[in-house]
Amino acid sequence: MADIVGSMRVFVRVVETGSFTAVAKENDVTAAQISRAVTALEEQLHAALLHRTTRHLSLTEAGSRFYERAKAILADLDAATDEARNASVSPAGKLRLHCAPGLAQSTVAAALVGYQRDYPDVTVELKIEQSMPNLVEDGYDVSLISATQLPDSIYVAQALGSAWSVMVASPDYVKRNGMPLTYDDLATHTLLKLETPVSPPDEWHLQSTDDAHVLPLTHAPLQVNAPDVMRAMLLNGAGIGTLATYSAVEDLAAGTLVRVLPQYRVRPFTVFAVYPSRRYLEAKVRTLLDHLRATLTPALEAVGERVEAMTNTIGEAAGQAAKSA
Structure with missing residues (x-):
C-alpha cells in the first residue's frame, strides 16, 4: 500500500x-x-x-x-x-517497577525517594513480589531482583551490586539455647527455612575463608517466603535463620538480632536491574538505571562493610574477654 x-x-x-x-x-x-x-x-x-x-x-x-x-x-x-x-529525552510519565521483598524495604525504598525527588515529572509505581513477573505482558519497566545467577531470557540485565546473607538469632533465643560456636553445633539448634530466589529453602550454602559447607535443613518447624516475616519470627525467638545483609543490618546494629557463626556467609548473590530491551530506552528508565548505579550500588557496598565491621568488633571483644579470663 x-x-x-x-x-x-x-x-x-x-x-x-x-x-x-x-x-x-x-x-x-x-x-x-x-x-x-x-x-x-x-x-x-x-x-x-x-x-x-x-x-x-x-x-x-x-x-x-x-x-x-x-x-x-x-x-x-x-x-x-x-x-x-x-x-527518550525528558523523563516523564509512570514508571512501573517490580522489586523483591527485603530489598525493597531497605535500600531500594530510599533510592526511589531520591529518584522521584530529582525527576518530579515521573510517577513511580512499585510492586513487591517474590518472583520476577513477565515484564512485557505485565507492563513493567524494570525489575529489581536478587539472584546467584539469572536464567537465559530475552531481557537485559545490569548488575547493581552484591550482597550475602548471614545467620542470625535473637538474644533471647541465644540466652535460652546457647550460641553455636562451631558448624557442628548447628545440628542441635532450631533452624528456620526462608524460601527466596537466592537459595533453595532446604539447605544453606555456608562459606568462610577456611571452609565451605552445605547444611541440609531436614526439619524446620517454620518456613516462610518473605524476609520481613522471617525477621519477625527471629525477633520473637523462634530460632536461627538467614537474612540478607540489607535486611539484618539495622537489627544487628541495635542488638535486637545477633550474628551466629560470624565467620560464615551464606552464599553471596547479585542484585540485578532487569528490563525488556536496550533499544530506544525511555528517558525515565535510563535515568532510573543511572540513579540506581549512583545510589543503590554504593549503599549495598556500605551495608556489607557495616555488617563486617560489626562482626569484627564482636570478634575483637570476644578475644579480649578470652584473654582476660
Missing part, C-alpha cells in the same frame, strides 16, 4: 496553499509529482478530492470532509510522535 500518510500531508498542504507549485517548492520536487501524489490518494480512496482547472483548485464535497479528518489525524500523529521522541 502506498504511503497514505505522506499523501495525506501533501493533500492537506495543497489545500492550505491552494497550489501544487507552492507545495512542490516546499518539498523540492516538481508540481507534476505533487499532482500525481494527490491523484494516487484519490485512487486509493476511490473518490475525487479536488476540482482542478488551469487557474484554480477547489475541494469537492468528499474532499472537504476528508481534509478536515486528515488534518485531525495528522495533528494526533504529530503529537504522538513528539511525545514518543520526548520520552
Whole structure:
C-alpha cells in the first residue's frame, strides 16, 4: 500500500496553499509529482478530492470532509510522535517497577525517594513480589531482583551490586539455647527455612575463608517466603535463620538480632536491574538505571562493610574477654 500518510500531508498542504507549485517548492520536487501524489490518494480512496482547472483548485464535497479528518489525524500523529521522541529525552510519565521483598524495604525504598525527588515529572509505581513477573505482558519497566545467577531470557540485565546473607538469632533465643560456636553445633539448634530466589529453602550454602559447607535443613518447624516475616519470627525467638545483609543490618546494629557463626556467609548473590530491551530506552528508565548505579550500588557496598565491621568488633571483644579470663 502506498504511503497514505505522506499523501495525506501533501493533500492537506495543497489545500492550505491552494497550489501544487507552492507545495512542490516546499518539498523540492516538481508540481507534476505533487499532482500525481494527490491523484494516487484519490485512487486509493476511490473518490475525487479536488476540482482542478488551469487557474484554480477547489475541494469537492468528499474532499472537504476528508481534509478536515486528515488534518485531525495528522495533528494526533504529530503529537504522538513528539511525545514518543520526548520520552527518550525528558523523563516523564509512570514508571512501573517490580522489586523483591527485603530489598525493597531497605535500600531500594530510599533510592526511589531520591529518584522521584530529582525527576518530579515521573510517577513511580512499585510492586513487591517474590518472583520476577513477565515484564512485557505485565507492563513493567524494570525489575529489581536478587539472584546467584539469572536464567537465559530475552531481557537485559545490569548488575547493581552484591550482597550475602548471614545467620542470625535473637538474644533471647541465644540466652535460652546457647550460641553455636562451631558448624557442628548447628545440628542441635532450631533452624528456620526462608524460601527466596537466592537459595533453595532446604539447605544453606555456608562459606568462610577456611571452609565451605552445605547444611541440609531436614526439619524446620517454620518456613516462610518473605524476609520481613522471617525477621519477625527471629525477633520473637523462634530460632536461627538467614537474612540478607540489607535486611539484618539495622537489627544487628541495635542488638535486637545477633550474628551466629560470624565467620560464615551464606552464599553471596547479585542484585540485578532487569528490563525488556536496550533499544530506544525511555528517558525515565535510563535515568532510573543511572540513579540506581549512583545510589543503590554504593549503599549495598556500605551495608556489607557495616555488617563486617560489626562482626569484627564482636570478634575483637570476644578475644579480649578470652584473654582476660
